[in-house]
Amino acid sequence: VVDRNLQRPVRKGTSDIEPTRPSTSDASPRVVDRNLQRPHTSNITPISVTKRPVRPRTSDVTSPRPLLCKRGQQAFHQEPESSPRCNNIKECLDQRMAVHIKELEQRAIRALGKRQDEKRMKEKHEELEERRQRLHRLREHSDFLMKQMEDKEIRRKAEAAERESVVTASTHSTPRKPRKAGVSEHRRDLLTSLEKEDCASQLTEELAQDQLLAGRPRPAVLLGRLKAREELRDCLHTQIEVKRKQRQEQERERLEMEVSLLQQESHFMELECSMQKAAKREEQESLKEAWSQECKLRDVHRRIEALEDGRVPKAASRLVHV
Known part of the structure; x- marks a missing residue:
């Protein structure tokens, strides 16, 4: 069999590819182009070489990753961009993402x-707690105010009763009699405003009567009332004086107590100082005694050492008492 393109005989059973022969005319190595080689004319059927299926790249957006459950060649074929499967997956992913975002928003709204x-x-x-505490404080304050008002009312009643007893005691000595010319028969109390006004009106009436009865002697009733007024004034002055003396006595007792306390404190301080001095003195005596004993022991040791060395022992050192 003769190859028409190359005009060279070929043996049967040999391969259609011949090894290249080195050329002596050209120094550079010869590159064989496989495309220009002769076609296969042998009777031996060539081994069919199939290409290995290539897995599509997963980075491509248009080609989704094949499912793991699929086996075979169709799982690795690249799908076109406009396939319905790709569109359905995109829509499902978008819907699922929207549902997930909505659930997250609802969860955040519920948490807020x-x-x-x-x-x-x-x-x-x-x-509510602050209001309860405020009400409790207001209730305590109102109770405290009510208690103060009650105490003040009790003191006022006691003072009024005491004044009434003083006035009645002063008026018992000079019994009152009805006056002439329409003078009121009730007793006057000079400690309240209304009674002061009544007293002033009665005094004006008495002054008018005195002007009418000029040159005549004063009645005995008026003289008795003036005497009762003087007695009331004297009684009030005595009460004031007694209270003043009581205050002075209390102040004197307080001062005496303070003086006694100061004297006791000074006495305690003197005792403490004396005890400290005695303790210091005892400590000094003990130190002196210990020092003297130490000096005696030292002299004894020195004498013993001198006698052991064959020397004459020195005289004992004189103790210096500070």
Whole structure:
């Protein structure tokens, strides 16, 4: 068999590819182009070489990753961009993403609502507690004021009763009699405003009567009333004097107590100082005694050492007492 393109005989059973022969005319190595080689004319059928299926790249957006459950060649074929499968997957992913985002938003809204409810309940509880404490303080304050008012009323009644007893005691000595010319028969009390006004009106009436009865002697009733007034004034002065003496006595007792306390403190301080001095003196005596004993022991040791060395021992050192 003769190859028409190359005009060279070929043996049967040999391969259609011949090894290249080195050329002596050209120094550079010869590159064989496989495309220009002769076609296969042998009777031996060539081995069919099939290409290995290539897995499509997953980075491509248009070609989704093949499912793991699929086996075979169709799982690795690249799908076109406009396939319905790709569009369905995109839509499913978008829908699922939208549902997930909506669920997250609802969860966040519920969490915020729960937090706001807790904050509102806490503020309401604090407000109720503050209001309860305020009411408790107001109630205590009102009770304290009521107690003060009751104590003040009791003191006022006691003072009024005491004044009444003083006035009645002073008026018993000079019994009152009805006056002429329409003078009121009730007793006057000079300690209240209304009774002061009554007293002033009666005094003006008496002054008018005195002007009418000029040159005539005063009646005995008027003289007795003036005497009762003087007695009341004297009684009030005596009460004031007694209270002043009581205050002075209390002040004197307080001063005496303070003086006694100061004297006791000074006595305690003197005792403490004397005890400290005695302790210091005892300590000094003990130190002196210990020092003297130490000196004696030292002299004894020196004498013993001198006798052992064959020397004459020195005289004992004189103790210096400070």
